[in-house]
Amino acid sequence: MKADPTVPGQKLWEDVPASLPAALTRLIQDCPDREALVTGTERITWAGLDRASRDLAAVLVARGVNRRTRVGLLMGNGIDWAVCAFAVMRLGAVLVPLSTLLRAPELEQQLRVAAVERLVLVDGFRGRDLMEEFADLLPLDEQDGRTPRLPALKSAWRWDDLRSEARPASTALADALEIRVRPADDLAIMFTSGSRGAPKGVVHTHGNATRAVASGLRVRCVGPGERLYIPMPFFWMGGFGGGLLTVLMAGATLLTEPTDSTPTPEQTLDLLSRERATLFRGWPDQAARLAAHPRTAETDLSSLRPGSLEAILPPHLRGRPGSKANLFGMTETFGPYCGDPLDHDMPPQAWGSCGTPFPGTSIRISDPETAEPVGPGEHGEIRVRGPNLMRGVCGRSREEVFTPDGWYRTGDLGHLDADGRLWCHGRLDDMLKIRGATVYPTEVEAALLTIPGVRQAFVTDIPDTTRAARIAAAIVPEGDAPLHEAEVLAAARTRLSAFKVPDILRVLPSGTDVPRTASGKVDKTALQRLLTR
Template sequence: MADTIDALLRDAAHRHATKDAVVEPGTRLTYRELDIQTLELAAAFLDAGINKGCRVGLLMPNGVQWARIAFALTRVGAVLVPLSTLFTPPELSAALRTAAVQHLIAVDEFRGRRYLDDLPPAGDLPALRTVHRTAALPAEGGGAAHRVADVLARTVRPADPLAILFTSGSSGAPKGVRHSHGNAIDAVRSGLAARRVDADTRLYLPMPFFWVGGFAGGLMSALVAGATLVTEAVPEPDSTLRLLTAEGVTLFRGWPDQADALARHRDQAGAAPADLSALKPGSLEALLPEGERSRPGSRARLFGMTESFGPYCGYPADTDMPESAWGSCGKPFDGMTVRVVDPDTGTPVSTGEAGMIQIRGPHVMQGICRRSREEVFTADRYYPTGDLGHLDADKFLFFDGRADDMFKVSGATVYPSEVERALRGLTGVRAAFVTNVAGPAGERVGAAVVCDAPTTVADLRAAARAVLSPFKVPTVWALLDDEDAVPRGATGKVDAARLRAMLLLR
């Protein structure tokens, strides 16, 4: 079984030679072309002094060229360091230092940002040797370099480092997470069936390739499955709808709010005509016909993180779970062991009891930049995720929030995700977002709620009392007309600090 990027590319070129591998508006690359062009580009990198083991930063938007560069580097054993196009100059410098990037490949400009103009002096980035502009990259290396690239690619082993990915956490400095070829590819392979990605899939995923959602869930998933990935540098409602229609996309994955926004735009007067009939169940449901949508909570929410190279827990995306598991994230994938422990003592808790989620298995990262193994893993090699959850008797995993999100009200612990689930179950509530809000007597429960029908805070509070313990019932409310009013960070995640500030004004 292919377990390096080079082996995957050679195998895909043999099995799916003329099939589209990566498509963007105006450009497409078949698997045969991807195999040939990445080896030619790898030879050019060797000529430029980028060899096996070199850490190479890649800073550019989604597209065919991103895929071509990333696979050219990794097939000959260079270590890819995807860099966010959203980084500010200080954030970019910090990432380059954290990963000790030796070679940087970057666009001149994207969405008004000129990244290379703001790089610090060479002395502030002691590991950095060369900077290459994507527009000036050669298409291929010399004949001798091509032969060396071909031989070198075959020496890469599953245990060799593949990439350093930066987390997109909502608080704290991003971490540089190290993955090998073997652990990353196996992690992707373990989740393909749950995501419903196979060789016949035409996948659209708007997540940036520089995050694990885009790199693992998009590029790597397509390569491992032999599927076609459809992408674009700057998703906009009209252009995205045209692209989905033109390319006959069968699977739309990503953040649910992206699909919600796209569906709302599609239904507006004057929107570009769109034919999304090729979409299959397993796609984000806002874009599916009414009759193909599941009942709330019946489908698993794929659950994972950068440290596990994407989802490590799920259930077939087009299949209802047993009713007892509704609202869960599904079950751990093959190869992943999940346990729940007391956050303070590290002792495993009883079935159904909430605690800290820890994971162990061959799909988990190799480590984190600038941290020792002892700092990252427990003595028995589990990784403490910082997520809270519980396992039921059938081993379905329920997510109960982040350890740094839980808070206490009058000495009792409140999990925001538990309150959110309860509020979403109330009649007329479409979405709910919960956090702690400071008050004169201590922490209070605050909720921003989006409703489908007119209602009042008094009505919502009364309904919430029927399903929540008194201390969990929100005392600070914001009734919103639309989810777009919820403050979010650059990753699309809810910005808890801004949500608290918004609630304090109510």
């Protein structure tokens, strides 16, 4: 894509492939034999992924998939997921990744919101018979087509049937559709939800997705030839944008593990060592557990380098505690839009910040009530604008989603300092008013995490009809560290103003995870129930 000198900032993107087919074509020209995806039990090169997805694209076209057809995909991580997803996207059809955690009512809601027309799914997952579990939602057969409950859904295809089907003699029609894909064409609908809200379908285009990923490669330290470990499911942005599309845009290799079972630490360590992983961007808790595992000391992880989660790195490669930026982003921005390079320490005055906006991204802090911009250091709602931003949200008008001048109201609270770094203070709807004072849950959580023996902290409010709302916190201890509520509260009082100290505090058993939504976020309503029972 050539730059237009009349468009400010467009030169940033002149060398960035502006669609998935364009990015795949460039990779096949540059490094066809480089591995694209390795799962531990299977592997495929970029040339192999190109061939397999082109063949499947021809099958999909023969079955009625066209430009703009919305295709749902329900299966676990693996090469099959990547092949099917690339086949859909290279046609100009719209991929709708669906969580394997969904139950029938949740799946029905997402299929309806995204107006999915074709659904590809596996027979079973982690002991569940998906064909039986979702039978009431699926079309009876190819001829009957639509179901009364989901009028948009025309077909539901078993993955085993689809991949075993002989491809048409010619891929000419599929190739013709691919040539017509443009940056403004929709690429995918990703589902996300707040900690309290219903899931929403976020619509991303080829152009905004490729630019979002490209703008963060330097900060995330992902370049050509990297071997990036990401365990996140592909139906979440961390696995899809942060994994599959990241290695596509960088010319790298993705290392992941099947999600149809939970890998053991030994299996993960073997994968990292055998495949010479260079970057570990997994779950922070996972990195800490691996670092503490007896096998780690005798496992060759010398290929890992800075830019990885630091718990898994040897001490001489780690930065100073707290010195790295907290990458900050959301599904609506196709992943992170703010951060500083993960292989360098920030200056001490920036510790705890989210770093600086990625190239092309603009950030404004606005007063939540007046919508007027506020100055450096003042707290307000974070608003974002740039080429990385989604096209819109399913079922909502542009006016409902964006301001007249194109800003997206993120609902996040934060401030920009004098150096332009972003500091996040939680969600606007999570901001607490306690006895007339403002309390940010993230601030209380950060203080609790400094108490020795505390591994995780989760803070919310407890509404009370007889008195002001109360602050409540759940903490998870580190290993077998003995923690007592009274001692934790006493330590909290030395770190927090009196009105910020939790009124209710529960110490959960080590290894406990708090309730989460289908998109992986903490379920605040369920957390409140946990803290009040």
